[in-house]
Amino acid sequence: MTAPSPSPSSPFAPPPAARAHALATDRGEFAVVDHPAAPDAEPRGVALLLPGFTGSKEDFHLVHEPLAARGYRTVAVDGRGQFESDGPADDETAYLRRELARDVLAQAAALAPALDGAPLHLLGHSLGGQIARAAVLLDHAPFRSLTLVSSGPARISESQRQRVRLLHDALAGLSMAQVWEAIQAMGPPEEVGGPARGLGGTDHLRRRWLGHKPAQLLATGRQLCTEPDLVDDLAAVPLPFHVLSGERDDTWPLPLLDDMAVRLRARRTVVPGAEHSPNVDQPLPTAAAVADFWDAVTG
Numbered sequence: 052m053t054a055p056s057p058s059p060s061s062p063f064a065p066p067p068a069a070r071a072h073a074l075a076t077d078r079g080e081f082a083v084v085d086h087p088a089a090p091d092a093e094p095r096g097v098a099l100l101l102p103g104f105t106g107s108k109e110d111f112h113l114v115h116e117p118l119a120a121r122g123y124r125t126v127a128v129d130g131r132g133q134f135e136s137d138g139p140a141d142d143e144t145a146y147l148r149r150e151l152a153r154d155v156l157a158q159a160a161a162l163a164p165a166l167d168g169a170p171l172h173l174l175g176h177s178l179g180g181q182i183a184r185a186a187v188l189l190d191h192a193p194f195r196s197l198t199l200v201s202s203g204p205a206r207i208s209e210s211q212r213q214r215v216r217l218l219h220d221a222l223a224g225l226s227m228a229q230v231w232e233a234i235q236a237m238g239p240p241e242e243v244g245g246p247a248r249g250l251g252g253t254d255h256l257r258r259r260w261l262g263h264k265p266a267q268l269l270a271t272g273r274q275l276c277t278e279p280d281l282v283d284d285l286a287a288v289p290l291p292f293h294v295l296s297g298e299r300d301d302t303w304p305l306p307l308l309d310d311m312a313v314r315l316r317a318r319r320t321v322v323p324g325a326e327h328s329p330n331v332d333q334p335l336p337t338a339a340a341v342a343d344f345w346d347a348v349t350g
Contacts, residue, residue, distance in 0.1 A: 066086060071085075074161055088124050093122045109127075118341065121346070149189070156193065180200060181278055191290050197290050205279055240254050297326045321345075
């Protein structure tokens, strides 16, 4: 299921205290990075972390340790067909939003035996936030709270829809390796349909790109371009919500995120110096804001 482990010096190598392994669920295995709470911290709970479009569990590497110091075990997961988690290469129906939501509920169920009464918090970044939303709309019972990181109320902005359409057109006639080479020739990957900026250099991002299944990118990209506004439905779910973003975001402009937070009666955090990936851009203040919210909702 998984690709060869990166060397300890790689940006994709898990933090020293973390364990990369396959989380077995009743819907298959999912590659995760699992970081325990710090041994000298009072255990406060567990968090399931979902990455964004073209992203992976490694996008949370920089927040594991500060969250562990606050007493939280964190489990970052590659979704179905994402980087090191398996999935069909050509069957887009496997990646319908409802199917991905069921995967999240299966992951929560797999973590449940080890919770021993501790709360399970759900956090999703970008696409991961919309998948997390779909999961709690199916069944909120496993979770104590939901944090949406740079994840908006409905479809992505027109500029980002153009980026996804570029990717869709390229994948229609080229292999993943050929698309990567075309992206490199055209300019910054995040501007021409390629993977968003993240940890690591070109070689690491290429390896992650090639790990994604084309059907996963096609299906989830289409969903990002057509997602309806489900904020009112989510507001009816009896969970505490947190809307967190950077101070700049061209995927969902900040006024949309501000309004969504009001509609959800959610805590709202804007992380200075961060853009669409505050967990990468400003991990320490991002982790602090997330842990403060979790502490508040669990007392």
